[in-house]
Protein backbone atom coordinates (compact mmCIF):
# COMPACT_ATOMS: atom_id res chain seq x y z
CA UNK A 1 0.00 0.00 0.00
CA UNK A 2 1.33 3.44 -0.92
CA UNK A 3 1.41 6.11 1.78
CA UNK A 4 1.04 9.70 0.56
CA UNK A 5 1.42 11.93 3.59
CA UNK A 6 0.19 15.50 4.10
CA UNK A 7 3.50 17.12 3.02
CA UNK A 8 3.48 15.18 -0.23
CA UNK A 9 -0.24 15.85 -0.83
CA UNK A 10 0.37 19.59 -0.46
CA UNK A 11 3.15 19.44 -3.07
CA UNK A 12 0.87 17.65 -5.53
CA UNK A 13 -2.27 19.79 -5.12
CA UNK A 14 -3.30 22.17 -7.89
CA UNK A 15 -6.37 24.48 -7.98
CA UNK A 16 -7.32 23.91 -11.64
CA UNK A 17 -7.26 20.12 -11.27
CA UNK A 18 -9.10 20.31 -7.93
CA UNK A 19 -11.80 22.46 -9.58
CA UNK A 20 -12.10 19.89 -12.40
CA UNK A 21 -12.29 17.01 -9.92
CA UNK A 22 -15.15 18.72 -8.05
CA UNK A 23 -17.01 19.44 -11.29
CA UNK A 24 -16.77 15.77 -12.24
CA UNK A 25 -17.74 14.51 -8.76
CA UNK A 26 -20.80 16.79 -8.65
CA UNK A 27 -21.91 15.99 -12.18
CA UNK A 28 -21.42 12.24 -11.73
CA UNK A 29 -23.49 12.47 -8.55
CA UNK A 30 -26.45 13.87 -10.46
CA UNK A 31 -25.93 11.29 -13.24
CA UNK A 32 -26.14 8.56 -10.56
CA UNK A 33 -22.70 7.24 -11.50
CA UNK A 34 -21.76 7.21 -7.82
CA UNK A 35 -22.59 5.33 -4.63
CA UNK A 36 -22.64 7.21 -1.36
CA UNK A 37 -25.06 7.30 1.50
CA UNK A 38 -25.51 9.93 4.17
CA UNK A 39 -22.36 9.79 6.30
CA UNK A 40 -22.27 8.23 9.75
CA UNK A 41 -21.27 10.29 12.78
CA UNK A 42 -19.81 8.94 16.02
CA UNK A 43 -19.96 11.52 18.77
CA UNK A 44 -17.57 11.47 21.72
CA UNK A 45 -19.82 11.26 24.79
CA UNK A 46 -20.68 14.64 26.37
CA UNK A 47 -18.58 16.54 23.82
CA UNK A 48 -19.42 18.24 20.51
CA UNK A 49 -16.59 16.20 18.90
CA UNK A 50 -17.31 13.85 15.99
CA UNK A 51 -15.68 11.05 14.02
CA UNK A 52 -17.36 11.05 10.62
CA UNK A 53 -17.14 8.14 8.20
CA UNK A 54 -17.56 8.89 4.48
CA UNK A 55 -17.36 5.86 2.15
CA UNK A 56 -17.96 6.37 -1.56
CA UNK A 57 -17.60 4.99 -5.06
CA UNK A 58 -17.23 7.30 -8.07
CA UNK A 59 -17.33 5.95 -11.62
CA UNK A 60 -15.14 8.04 -13.93
CA UNK A 61 -12.20 7.26 -16.18
CA UNK A 62 -10.13 10.19 -14.81
CA UNK A 63 -11.31 10.76 -11.25
CA UNK A 64 -13.07 7.47 -10.42
CA UNK A 65 -12.20 5.66 -7.17
CA UNK A 66 -13.47 3.47 -4.36
CA UNK A 67 -12.52 5.05 -1.07
CA UNK A 68 -13.41 6.10 2.40
CA UNK A 69 -12.59 9.31 4.24
CA UNK A 70 -12.50 9.31 8.01
CA UNK A 71 -12.70 12.84 9.28
CA UNK A 72 -12.71 14.21 12.81
CA UNK A 73 -14.49 17.46 13.64
CA UNK A 74 -13.27 18.50 17.09
CA UNK A 75 -14.36 22.13 17.70
CA UNK A 76 -12.80 21.89 21.20
CA UNK A 77 -9.33 21.70 19.57
CA UNK A 78 -9.32 25.49 19.17
CA UNK A 79 -9.37 25.84 23.00
CA UNK A 80 -6.36 23.59 23.66
CA UNK A 81 -3.31 25.29 25.21
CA UNK A 82 -1.59 24.47 21.90
CA UNK A 83 -4.54 24.59 19.44
CA UNK A 84 -4.86 21.84 16.83
CA UNK A 85 -6.91 21.99 13.61
CA UNK A 86 -10.60 21.34 14.28
CA UNK A 87 -11.02 19.27 11.10
CA UNK A 88 -8.52 16.46 10.33
CA UNK A 89 -8.90 13.63 7.85
CA UNK A 90 -7.47 10.44 6.33
CA UNK A 91 -8.47 8.89 3.01
CA UNK A 92 -8.12 5.20 2.13
CA UNK A 93 -8.33 4.08 -1.50
CA UNK A 94 -9.19 0.51 -2.49
CA UNK A 95 -8.73 -1.43 -5.72
CA UNK A 96 -12.11 -1.50 -7.46
CA UNK A 97 -11.65 -5.10 -8.72
CA UNK A 98 -10.05 -6.88 -5.79
CA UNK A 99 -10.88 -4.64 -2.83
CA UNK A 100 -7.19 -4.55 -1.88
CA UNK A 101 -6.15 -1.38 -0.03
CA UNK A 102 -4.22 0.74 -2.57
CA UNK A 103 -3.23 3.91 -0.77
CA UNK A 104 -3.41 5.95 2.37
CA UNK A 105 -3.70 9.61 1.43
CA UNK A 106 -3.54 12.41 4.00
CA UNK A 107 -6.92 14.15 3.99
CA UNK A 108 -6.35 17.42 5.86
CA UNK A 109 -5.22 19.53 2.90
CA UNK A 110 -7.55 17.69 0.54
CA UNK A 111 -10.55 18.54 2.71
CA UNK A 112 -9.62 22.23 2.64
CA UNK A 113 -8.93 22.33 -1.09
CA UNK A 114 -11.88 20.25 -2.26
CA UNK A 115 -14.36 22.16 -0.07
CA UNK A 116 -13.14 25.53 -1.36
CA UNK A 117 -13.16 24.22 -4.94
CA UNK A 118 -16.71 22.85 -4.48
CA UNK A 119 -17.79 26.39 -3.49
CA UNK A 120 -15.97 27.76 -6.55
CA UNK A 121 -17.66 25.24 -8.85
CA UNK A 122 -21.06 26.14 -7.35
CA UNK A 123 -20.30 29.87 -7.76
CA UNK A 124 -19.22 29.35 -11.37
CA UNK A 125 -22.22 27.29 -12.46
CA UNK A 126 -25.03 28.74 -10.34
CA UNK A 127 -23.91 32.36 -10.57
CA UNK A 128 -20.93 33.37 -12.74
CA UNK A 129 -21.99 31.60 -15.92
CA UNK A 130 -25.12 33.80 -15.98
CA UNK A 131 -22.74 36.76 -16.50
CA UNK A 132 -23.40 38.05 -12.98
CA UNK A 133 -21.05 40.62 -11.39
CA UNK A 134 -17.89 39.37 -9.68
CA UNK A 135 -16.71 42.61 -8.08
CA UNK A 136 -16.87 42.03 -4.31
CA UNK A 137 -16.31 38.73 -2.50
CA UNK A 138 -17.12 38.52 1.24
CA UNK A 139 -15.48 35.77 3.30
CA UNK A 140 -16.88 35.26 6.81
CA UNK A 141 -14.42 33.16 8.78
CA UNK A 142 -10.62 33.22 8.70
CA UNK A 143 -9.92 29.66 9.88
CA UNK A 144 -8.51 26.88 7.67
CA UNK A 145 -11.48 26.99 5.32
CA UNK A 146 -11.51 30.79 5.19
CA UNK A 147 -7.89 30.73 4.02
CA UNK A 148 -8.47 27.95 1.51
CA UNK A 149 -11.48 29.80 0.06
CA UNK A 150 -9.42 33.02 -0.19
CA UNK A 151 -6.73 31.17 -2.20
CA UNK A 152 -9.18 29.27 -4.35
CA UNK A 153 -11.44 32.23 -5.22
CA UNK A 154 -8.39 34.43 -5.91
CA UNK A 155 -7.19 31.74 -8.33
CA UNK A 156 -10.52 30.94 -10.02
CA UNK A 157 -12.12 34.42 -10.32
CA UNK A 158 -11.05 38.01 -10.72
CA UNK A 159 -12.69 39.87 -7.80
CA UNK A 160 -11.72 43.52 -7.37
CA UNK A 161 -12.21 43.32 -3.62
CA UNK A 162 -12.02 40.35 -1.24
CA UNK A 163 -13.40 41.27 2.19
CA UNK A 164 -12.63 39.16 5.23
CA UNK A 165 -14.45 39.18 8.57
CA UNK A 166 -13.72 36.90 11.52
CA UNK A 167 -15.18 36.75 15.04
CA UNK A 168 -11.64 37.17 16.38
CA UNK A 169 -10.59 40.23 14.37
CA UNK A 170 -6.82 39.64 14.67
CA UNK A 171 -7.10 36.45 12.59
CA UNK A 172 -8.87 38.24 9.75
CA UNK A 173 -6.31 41.06 9.87
CA UNK A 174 -3.43 38.56 9.69
CA UNK A 175 -5.04 36.84 6.71
CA UNK A 176 -5.51 40.15 4.90
CA UNK A 177 -1.91 41.32 5.50
CA UNK A 178 -0.45 37.96 4.59
CA UNK A 179 -2.52 37.53 1.42
CA UNK A 180 -1.95 41.08 0.14
CA UNK A 181 1.78 40.31 0.41
CA UNK A 182 1.54 36.79 -0.97
CA UNK A 183 -0.36 37.97 -4.08
CA UNK A 184 1.32 41.38 -4.30
CA UNK A 185 -2.05 43.14 -4.25
CA UNK A 186 -4.28 45.29 -2.05
CA UNK A 187 -7.63 43.69 -2.86
CA UNK A 188 -7.89 41.85 0.49
CA UNK A 189 -9.66 44.12 3.02
CA UNK A 190 -10.47 43.52 6.66
CA UNK A 191 -14.06 44.19 7.75
CA UNK A 192 -14.84 45.05 11.36
CA UNK A 193 -18.36 43.66 11.25
CA UNK A 194 -20.09 40.82 9.44
CA UNK A 195 -22.75 43.32 8.35
CA UNK A 196 -20.19 45.56 6.61
CA UNK A 197 -18.64 42.50 5.02
CA UNK A 198 -21.92 41.19 3.60
CA UNK A 199 -23.62 44.45 2.48
CA UNK A 200 -23.08 45.05 -1.23
CA UNK A 201 -21.11 41.82 -1.77
CA UNK A 202 -21.74 39.93 -5.01
CA UNK A 203 -20.61 36.58 -3.63
CA UNK A 204 -20.55 35.55 0.04
CA UNK A 205 -18.67 32.62 1.58
CA UNK A 206 -19.56 31.61 5.17
CA UNK A 207 -17.06 29.18 6.71
CA UNK A 208 -17.51 29.23 10.48
CA UNK A 209 -18.69 27.01 13.34
CA UNK A 210 -21.33 29.52 14.37
CA UNK A 211 -24.69 28.27 15.61
CA UNK A 212 -26.30 31.73 15.26
CA UNK A 213 -26.86 33.38 11.87
CA UNK A 214 -24.05 35.68 10.72
CA UNK A 215 -25.56 36.45 7.28
CA UNK A 216 -28.83 38.35 7.80
CA UNK A 217 -31.42 38.42 5.01
CA UNK A 218 -31.71 42.24 4.94
CA UNK A 219 -27.98 42.68 4.35
CA UNK A 220 -27.74 40.47 1.26
CA UNK A 221 -28.00 42.35 -2.01
CA UNK A 222 -30.55 41.24 -4.62
CA UNK A 223 -29.14 38.56 -6.89
CA UNK A 224 -26.11 37.78 -4.71
CA UNK A 225 -24.76 34.24 -4.36
CA UNK A 226 -23.96 32.62 -0.98
CA UNK A 227 -21.81 29.55 -0.29
CA UNK A 228 -22.67 28.36 3.22
CA UNK A 229 -20.09 25.79 4.28
CA UNK A 230 -19.80 25.80 8.07
CA UNK A 231 -21.29 23.36 10.51
CA UNK A 232 -22.57 24.82 13.78
CA UNK A 233 -25.58 23.50 15.64
CA UNK A 234 -26.83 22.52 12.17
CA UNK A 235 -25.40 22.74 8.67
CA UNK A 236 -27.60 25.75 7.92
CA UNK A 237 -26.86 27.87 10.99
CA UNK A 238 -24.87 30.60 9.23
CA UNK A 239 -27.65 32.14 7.13
CA UNK A 240 -30.80 33.65 8.60
CA UNK A 241 -33.55 31.08 8.06
CA UNK A 242 -36.01 33.44 6.38
CA UNK A 243 -33.57 33.97 3.49
CA UNK A 244 -33.86 30.27 2.56
CA UNK A 245 -37.53 30.92 1.68
CA UNK A 246 -36.69 33.82 -0.64
CA UNK A 247 -33.71 32.23 -2.38
CA UNK A 248 -32.96 29.39 -4.80
CA UNK A 249 -31.20 26.85 -2.60
CA UNK A 250 -28.82 24.33 -4.18
CA UNK A 251 -27.29 21.31 -2.47
CA UNK A 252 -24.42 18.97 -3.28
CA UNK A 253 -26.41 15.72 -2.90
CA UNK A 254 -29.99 14.77 -2.02
CA UNK A 255 -29.18 11.86 0.36
CA UNK A 256 -26.95 14.08 2.48
CA UNK A 257 -29.45 16.93 2.40
CA UNK A 258 -32.32 14.73 3.55
CA UNK A 259 -30.24 13.64 6.56
CA UNK A 260 -28.33 16.81 7.42
CA UNK A 261 -30.72 19.57 6.31
CA UNK A 262 -33.83 17.98 7.82
CA UNK A 263 -34.43 21.17 9.84
CA UNK A 264 -34.73 23.23 6.66
CA UNK A 265 -36.88 20.58 4.99
CA UNK A 266 -39.24 20.42 8.00
CA UNK A 267 -39.47 24.22 7.98
CA UNK A 268 -40.73 23.92 4.38
CA UNK A 269 -37.70 25.02 2.38
CA UNK A 270 -37.60 23.43 -1.06
CA UNK A 271 -34.28 22.85 -2.78
CA UNK A 272 -33.90 23.88 -6.39
CA UNK A 273 -31.54 20.98 -7.14
CA UNK A 274 -28.05 19.55 -6.95
CA UNK A 275 -25.12 21.58 -8.24
CA UNK A 276 -24.51 18.65 -10.62
CA UNK A 277 -27.82 19.37 -12.36
CA UNK A 278 -26.76 22.99 -12.86
CA UNK A 279 -23.42 21.83 -14.31
CA UNK A 280 -25.42 19.61 -16.69
CA UNK A 281 -27.56 22.66 -17.65
CA UNK A 282 -30.75 20.94 -16.45
CA UNK A 283 -31.60 23.52 -13.78
CA UNK A 284 -30.82 27.23 -13.48
CA UNK A 285 -31.99 30.35 -11.66
CA UNK A 286 -33.69 32.57 -14.22
CA UNK A 287 -34.38 35.72 -12.18
CA UNK A 288 -31.24 37.91 -11.99
CA UNK A 289 -32.49 39.47 -8.73
CA UNK A 290 -33.00 36.20 -6.91
CA UNK A 291 -30.46 35.30 -4.24
CA UNK A 292 -28.88 31.87 -4.72
CA UNK A 293 -27.45 29.70 -1.94
CA UNK A 294 -25.13 26.71 -2.21
CA UNK A 295 -25.59 24.75 1.01
CA UNK A 296 -22.37 22.76 1.10
CA UNK A 297 -22.36 19.55 3.12
CA UNK A 298 -19.30 17.86 1.62
CA UNK A 299 -19.48 14.53 -0.21
CA UNK A 300 -17.51 11.27 0.03
CA UNK A 301 -17.16 11.17 -3.76
CA UNK A 302 -15.38 14.53 -3.71
CA UNK A 303 -12.74 12.86 -1.54
CA UNK A 304 -12.65 9.80 -3.83
CA UNK A 305 -11.98 12.10 -6.82
CA UNK A 306 -9.24 13.91 -4.91
CA UNK A 307 -7.72 10.64 -3.67
CA UNK A 308 -7.52 9.38 -7.26
CA UNK A 309 -6.08 12.69 -8.52
CA UNK A 310 -3.35 12.69 -5.87
CA UNK A 311 -2.65 8.95 -6.30
CA UNK A 312 -2.23 9.27 -10.09
CA UNK A 313 -0.13 12.44 -9.79
CA UNK A 314 2.06 10.74 -7.18
CA UNK A 315 2.62 7.71 -9.43
CA UNK A 316 3.49 9.96 -12.41
CA UNK A 317 6.01 11.98 -10.42
CA UNK A 318 7.47 9.05 -8.43
CA UNK A 319 7.55 6.35 -11.10
CA UNK A 320 10.64 4.57 -9.74
Ligand SMILES: NC(=O)C1=CN([C@@H]2O[C@H](COP(=O)(O)OP(=O)(O)OC[C@H]3O[C@@H](n4cnc5c(N)ncnc54)[C@H](OP(=O)(O)O)[C@@H]3O)[C@@H](O)[C@H]2O)C=CC1
Pocket residue numbers: 073078085086087111115140141142143144145146166167168171207208209210211212214229230231232296297298299
Ligand atom coordinates in the same frame (compact mmCIF):
# COMPACT_ATOMS: atom_id res chain seq x y z
N1 LIG B 1 -19.14 21.68 3.86
C1 LIG B 1 -18.00 21.03 3.86
O1 LIG B 1 -17.69 20.30 2.93
C2 LIG B 1 -17.06 21.23 4.98
C3 LIG B 1 -17.39 22.03 6.04
N2 LIG B 1 -16.50 22.26 7.03
C4 LIG B 1 -16.92 23.15 8.11
O2 LIG B 1 -16.41 24.46 7.86
C5 LIG B 1 -16.26 25.15 9.10
C6 LIG B 1 -14.89 25.81 9.18
O3 LIG B 1 -13.89 24.81 9.18
P1 LIG B 1 -12.36 25.20 9.45
O4 LIG B 1 -12.05 26.48 8.80
O5 LIG B 1 -11.55 24.00 9.14
O6 LIG B 1 -12.40 25.41 11.03
P2 LIG B 1 -11.44 26.37 11.90
O7 LIG B 1 -11.53 25.82 13.28
O8 LIG B 1 -10.12 26.50 11.27
O9 LIG B 1 -12.17 27.78 11.84
C7 LIG B 1 -13.38 27.96 12.51
C8 LIG B 1 -13.90 29.33 12.17
O10 LIG B 1 -15.20 29.46 12.74
C9 LIG B 1 -15.22 30.66 13.53
N3 LIG B 1 -16.17 30.54 14.61
C10 LIG B 1 -16.26 29.58 15.55
N4 LIG B 1 -17.30 29.79 16.36
C11 LIG B 1 -17.89 30.93 15.91
C12 LIG B 1 -19.02 31.67 16.34
N5 LIG B 1 -19.78 31.28 17.37
N6 LIG B 1 -19.35 32.79 15.64
C13 LIG B 1 -18.62 33.17 14.58
N7 LIG B 1 -17.53 32.53 14.14
C14 LIG B 1 -17.17 31.40 14.80
C15 LIG B 1 -13.79 30.81 14.03
O11 LIG B 1 -13.58 32.12 14.48
P3 LIG B 1 -12.51 32.45 15.66
O12 LIG B 1 -11.20 32.58 14.97
O13 LIG B 1 -13.02 33.71 16.24
O14 LIG B 1 -12.56 31.29 16.62
C16 LIG B 1 -13.05 30.46 12.75
O15 LIG B 1 -13.07 31.52 11.84
C17 LIG B 1 -16.50 24.11 10.20
O16 LIG B 1 -17.80 24.26 10.70
C18 LIG B 1 -16.36 22.78 9.46
O17 LIG B 1 -17.08 21.74 10.03
C19 LIG B 1 -15.23 21.76 7.00
C20 LIG B 1 -14.85 20.93 5.99
C21 LIG B 1 -15.75 20.57 4.91
Ligand SMILES: O=C(O)C1=NCCCC1
Pocket residue numbers: 052071072073087111231297298299
Ligand atom coordinates in the same frame (compact mmCIF):
# COMPACT_ATOMS: atom_id res chain seq x y z
O1 LIG C 1 -17.19 16.97 4.20
C1 LIG C 1 -16.38 17.01 5.12
O2 LIG C 1 -15.24 16.59 5.01
C2 LIG C 1 -16.80 17.62 6.41
N1 LIG C 1 -17.96 18.15 6.47
C3 LIG C 1 -18.50 18.79 7.60
C4 LIG C 1 -17.76 18.52 8.86
C5 LIG C 1 -16.33 18.32 8.73
C6 LIG C 1 -15.88 17.58 7.53
